[in-house]
Amino acid sequence: MAAPRHFLQLKDFSREELEHVFERTRWIKERFKRYEAYHPLHDRTLVMIFEKQSTRTRLSFEAGMHQLGGTAIFLSTRDSQLGRGEPVEDAAQVISRMCDLVMMRTFEQEIVERFARHSRVPVINGLTNEYHPCQILADIYTFIEHRGPIAGRTVAWIGDSNNVCNTWLQAAEVFGFNVHVSTPPGYEVEPERAGLYGTDHYEEFADPMEAVAGADLVTTDVWTSMGFEAENEARRRDFEAWQVDAEMMRQARPDALFMHCLPAHRGEEVAAEVIDGPHSVVWDEAENRLHAQKALMEFLLLGRVGQ
Ligand code: CP
Numbered sequence: 001m002a003a004p005r006h007f008l009q010l011k012d013f014s015r016e017e018l019e020h021v022f023e024r025t026r027w028i029k030e031r032f033k034r035y036e037a038y039h040p041l042h043d044r045t046l047v048m049i050f051e052k053q054s055t056r057t058r059l060s061f062e063a064g065m066h067q068l069g070g071t072a073i074f075l076s077t078r079d080s081q082l083g084r085g086e087p088v089e090d091a092a093q094v095i096s097r098m099c100d101l102v103m104m105r106t107f108e109q110e111i112v113e114r115f116a117r118h119s120r121v122p123v124i125n126g127l128t129n130e131y132h133p134c135q136i137l138a139d140i141y142t143f144i145e146h147r148g149p150i151a152g153r154t155v156a157w158i159g160d161s162n163n164v165c166n167t168w169l170q171a172a173e174v175f176g177f178n179v180h181v182s183t184p185p186g187y188e189v190e191p192e193r194a195g196l197y198g199t200d201h202y203e204e205f206a207d208p209m210e211a212v213a214g215a216d217l218v219t220t221d222v223w224t225s226m227g228f229e230a231e232n233e234a235r236r237r238d239f240e241a242w243q244v245d246a247e248m249m250r251q252a253r254p255d256a257l258f259m260h261c262l263p264a265h266r267g268e269e270v271a272a273e274v275i276d277g278p279h280s281v282v283w284d285e286a287e288n289r290l291h292a293q294k295a296l297m298e299f300l301l302l303g304r305v306g307q
């Protein structure tokens, strides 16, 4: 049996494959908006394993699989044997004999990698401590929808160098754009943890105001990610000057977009005037999780269609 393709990091797909997924995203989205049924995954089953909470990821995968004609099954650590210490390798063997596709949200990247190594079917990373490739798939699609190709553009990342930041940095290498990163001292990018080939596609700025200067897109995320709650108090202090507010947005290009993967904390990493203001495309970004992941599931299960 040939080893299945997985989507565990953004760079697992080539630029050309990701561009194909974007083309399919557009086609699938347009068709969906016209209320035209498209059921290429009839009789296929997706198992979604959640070891952390979720609104968007669960809903977009579950609704997306249903809309493609298939079925989605939700498993969580709390009410599956994973929460009672069943080895991830054993779980992968069993689960992948009963379904066609797996989506997993967990803690260390190593867990989803181990699952994938023992899976007979494709595995999608639905967020780990290190990466969130489905999010950036939708974010780049959203950028293209609003502004055209992202190659050569400048993205400003303000805040924590977390899973979403790491994935933006991988995307910069794949698509050929630049990321201006500004984190508080002690929270800088770790290129190896981010899975980068080098440091050519990003620049670090001590001052967030300098990082956003001339940016085409400004983006941020929570100061404390899931699994790091014990650091919450210290992070609130350390990140205080890293709030994206209207004054910061004025440093970016006049037509700059603002994105946030959500959930957001208004008054912490972003001011209400920005996330609810004219630059913000956060609702399109959230919606595009649905369309982009439908294209991703189609690609993983059926290969290239519609050529
Ligand atoms: N952005 C995102 O992944 O949201 P959820 O945690 O709600 O899935």
Ligand code: NVA
Pocket: 127, 162, 163, 164, 221, 222, 224, 225, 226, 261, 262, 263
């Ligand atoms: N960085 C956040 C993203 C949530 C979608 C977290 O990992 O909690």
